[in-house]
Amino acid sequence: MTGERAQRERLRDLAVFERLNGNPGKTSPTLAVKKFCRTIATKHTQASDVRPLPVLEETLNYLLNLLDSMEHPFEVVHDFIFDRTRSIRQDLSMQNIINDQTIHMYEEMVKFHIISHHKLLTCSNRPNFSSVHYLNMEQLKKCLTSLYALYEENRDSNSIYENEPEFRSFHVLLHLGSNSQPLGESLSLWLSHVPSAILKSEEMFFARRLLRFFRMGNYKRFLCTTATEASCLQFYIIEPYINEVRALALSCVNSCGYIHHPYPIAHLSKLLMMKELDVEPFCNACGLKISTDEQGNKFLATKQKIFHYSKDVFPSYCLLGLEHFER
Amino acid sequence: MAYLSMGEAHRRITEYLNRFSDVVLNQDGSSLKQLLSVSSNSPLLLSLADALNLFHDYNRLLKQSDRFSQISEIVSPLFRSIQNFRLGNLLDSYNAFEKAANAFLQEFRNWESAWALEALYVIAYEIRVLAERADRELASVGKTPEKLKGAGSFLMKVFGVLAGKGPKRVGALYVTCQLFKVYFKLGTVHLCRSVIRSIETARIFDFEEFPVRDKVTYMYYTGRLEVFNENFPAADQKLSYALTHCNPHREANIRMILKYLIPVKLSVGVLPKNWLLEKYNLIEITYSNVVQALKRGDLRLLRHALQDHEDRFLRSGVYLVLEKLELQVYQRLVKKIYIIQKQKDPSKAHQIKLEVIVKALKWLEMDMDVDEVECIMSILIYKNLMKGYFAHKSKVVVLSKQDPFPKLNGKPVNS
Numbered sequence: 001m002t003g004e005r006a007q008r009e010r011l012r013d014l015a016v017f018e019r020l021n022g023n024p025g026k027t028s029p030t031l032a033v034k035k036f037c038r039t040i041a042t043k044h045t046q047a048s049d050v051r052p053l054p055v056l057e058e059t060l061n062y063l064l065n066l067l068d069s070m071e072h073p074f075e076v077v078h079d080f081i082f083d084r085t086r087s088i089r090q091d092l093s094m095q096n097i098i099n100d101q102t103i104h105m106y107e108e109m110v111k112f113h114i115i116s117h118h119k120l121l122t123c124s125n126r127p128n129f130s131s132v133h134y135l136n137m138e139q140l141k142k143c144l145t146s147l148y149a150l151y152e153e154n155r156d157s158n159s160i161y162e163n164e165p166e167f168r169s170f171h172v173l174l175h176l177g178s179n180s181q182p183l184g185e186s187l188s189l190w191l192s193h194v195p196s197a198i199l200k201s202e203e204m205f206f207a208r209r210l211l212r213f214f215r216m217g218n219y220k221r222f223l224c225t226t227a228t229e230a231s232c233l234q235f236y237i238i239e240p241y242i243n244e245v246r247a248l249a250l251s252c253v254n255s256c257g258y259i260h261h262p263y264p265i266a267h268l269s270k271l272l273m274m275k276e277l278d279v280e281p282f283c284n285a286c287g288l289k290i291s292t293d294e295q296g297n298k299f300l301a302t303k304q305k306i307f308h309y310s311k312d313v314f315p316s317y318c319l320l321g322l323e324h325f326e327r
Numbered sequence: 328m329a330y331l332s333m334g335e336a337h338r339r340i341t342e343y344l345n346r347f348s349d350v351v352l353n354q355d356g357s358s359l360k361q362l363l364s365v366s367s368n369s370p371l372l373l374s375l376a377d378a379l380n381l382f383h384d385y386n387r388l389l390k391q392s393d394r395f396s397q398i399s400e401i402v403s404p405l406f407r408s409i410q411n412f413r414l415g416n417l418l419d420s421y422n423a424f425e426k427a428a429n430a431f432l433q434e435f436r437n438w439e440s441a442w443a444l445e446a447l448y449v450i451a452y453e454i455r456v457l458a459e460r461a462d463r464e465l466a467s468v469g470k471t472p473e474k475l476k477g478a479g480s481f482l483m484k485v486f487g488v489l490a491g492k493g494p495k496r497v498g499a500l501y502v503t504c505q506l507f508k509v510y511f512k513l514g515t516v517h518l519c520r521s522v523i524r525s526i527e528t529a530r531i532f533d534f535e536e537f538p539v540r541d542k543v544t545y546m547y548y549t550g551r552l553e554v555f556n557e558n559f560p561a562a563d564q565k566l567s568y569a570l571t572h573c574n575p576h577r578e579a580n581i582r583m584i585l586k587y588l589i590p591v592k593l594s595v596g597v598l599p600k601n602w603l604l605e606k607y608n609l610i611e612i613t614y615s616n617v618v619q620a621l622k623r624g625d626l627r628l629l630r631h632a633l634q635d636h637e638d639r640f641l642r643s644g645v646y647l648v649l650e651k652l653e654l655q656v657y658q659r660l661v662k663k664i665y666i667i668q669k670q671k672d673p674s675k676a677h678q679i680k681l682e683v684i685v686k687a688l689k690w691l692e693m694d695m696d697v698d699e700v701e702c703i704m705s706i707l708i709y710k711n712l713m714k715g716y717f718a719h720k721s722k723v724v725v726l727s728k729q730d731p732f733p734k735l736n737g738k739p740v741n742s
Binding site: 185186187188189191192193194196199212215216217218219220221249251252253255256257258259260261263264267270271 | 514516517554555556557637638641642643644645646647650651653654698699702703704705706708709710715716717718719720721725
């Protein structure tokens with residue numbers, strides 16, 4: 001890394017975390033982390049350029065500890081860790097290391113991308129948001145694909161890794177939503193190759209049930225099951241779809257509800273698993289109006305003509321029961 | 328086993344060589360193919376194999392006469408393959424066959440007419456089958472199975488040779504189907520895409536020109552791909568084509584087509600007739616419960632059927648299709664309640680209390696509260712499986728008096 005370090009000092013190509021005492025032109029061996037290099041040619045790479053496994057493990061731990069840093073805005077932290085972990089993965093795959101430690105590292109990197117997926121939602125007012133979000137999702141999928149290959153290749157007999165069921169469930173949950181082949185391969189085909197023991201795990205069972213509820217349109221079960229059974233990481237993946245499902249619920253209530261029985265907000269809040277305060281703004285965002293009776297109770301009148309939903313527009317209203325996941 | 332003399336072995340080998348040479352000279356395709364089917368264990372090849380295992384110096388025979396110079400590149404490795412197959416050395420048999428196949432393909436290129444097409448089919452078939460067996464042998468000793476992949480590469484080469492303007496091009500679909508079988512076996516079905524594109528978009532190919540048997544196999548595999556990709560209307564069209572054009576005496580093939588066609592048809596609301604299920608009884612055991620559940624509106628039965636055969640349904644890729652049937656089963660259940668109410672009091676039949684549905688579900692051992700039932704009712708209406716509305720305050724679903732349960736009419740349930 002010495003050659004790279006000197007060059008980057010000269011070009012002042014140092015991230016905030018790598019600067020010695022804030023100096024953009026000076027770094028140190030402990031602060032500088034190898035960047036991801038897109039145009040790497042394996043024949044020009046020497047053994048000394050590629051970091052050995054223990055170094056990579058240490059680097060990864062260092063990087064992930066930065067996640068809690070409060071000094072810098074999250075997008076800056078994300079960008080840095082995003083790039084440097086990609087470089088770690090590059091070094092790992094060049095050495096073709098397949099063992100338990102690698103699996104653990106990939107799991108940690110997947111976690112990073114999922115946490116970013118959630119945290120970046122709060123940065124939606126910044127420019128570039130949607131491309132940062134999209135690129136993060138792309139790397140999440142790449143990491144998962146590599147991780148699954150590692151699980152398969154490193155498996156002896158019929159054992160499964162401790163975290164494998166949960167990490168496999170992420171793949172199923174990524175199929176929520178109308179994009180039918182987000183990972184380039186059909187879900188049916190993917191499921192047909194998953195070992196039986198994994199398919200029968202609680203985490204996979206949860207993910208598959210959730211997908212079934214989503215596809216059927218069973219908004220009640222979808223929201224309840226998420227609230228009671230989702231792990232933190234699973235929730236972060238499901239999160240973008242929660243408003244979509246709530247909007248479906250509203251649309252159903254609005255178009256199929258009896259016009260003379262306006263729907264009480266109190267009940268709607270339970271149905272949508274949303275705080276009562278949030279229900280009215282949510283309805284309004286969908287183009288629906290709330291009315292109030294003489295006693296001050298709020299209702300949603302049904303058969304309103306205007307209804308629209310666009311998933312890019314909404315803020316995330318927290319899911320009742322899972323407030324502790326929202327950090 | 329009868330005693331085989333050296334002289335007799337020598338005679339058998341020479342006879343085979345003469346026959347091979349004549350057949351090529353006379354461009355007799357159907358005779359040639361019999362000389363190539365290594366895995367068939369035909370009497371001819373078995374007796375040849377025994378001769379080869381006794382008389383090892385057969386290459387000398389090949390060099391003896393000029394007659395055999397044209398075919399020796401093919402026959403020498405072919406002999407090794409046949410010999411090894413007889414001995415159960417499947418890896419060696421495959422490796423030798425691959426050499427013979429490549430040599431054959433070289434000659435095939437030079438033959439202008441398509442006389443040897445049937446023989447080429449045998450080569451394509453054999454290379455796949457021998458590769459599968461070689462891979463099994465490799466796996467059994469803890470090595471990485473890689474021969475089937477190699478067979479796939481060879482088949483792509485064959486495809487390339489056939490993809491031209493001449494009469495040989497009608498063989499391309501057969502080779503495509505062999506490739507499908509390889510890719511499905513390896514689990515690398517995404518590789519099917521490029522051959523499909525070649526068949527369907529290249530101007531040299533006219534789909535109608537291909538033999539029926541190959542068209543049926545092609546539609547079967549591409550139909551299965553559509554099932555994996557959840558394109559059900561396309562899957563329906565392709566698998567139905569395969570069924571209609573399949574030779575009715577090929578019962579095993581029909582069973583295979585139905586295995587995938589039935590779930591697809593169910594998802595668009597078409598139930599198979601009982602006679603169909605009974606005739607191909609393998610299907611009956613796995614699908615009859617699903618069909619019953621749809622007819623009776625029995626959710627518990629559907630759930631159990633999915634659970635009992637989960638592994639099988641997941642492996643074949645139809646599980647997600649069958650899961651989708653749930654809404655249709657709910658529709659059927661509500662319809663039954665409606666019919667019962669109609670018999671008791673026709674004027675009030677179209678109003679169904681949610682509590683009644685909760686009770687019916689409880690009787691089916693499904694625990695659902697009124698809120699969830701209201702949710703399901705609203706979804707059924709929203710997706711046009713029911714016509715009407717639900718009244719939240721009175722906890723009732725009110726059905727339209729006209730056509731309250733529209734049929735799917737061959738279209739999948741609205742998403």
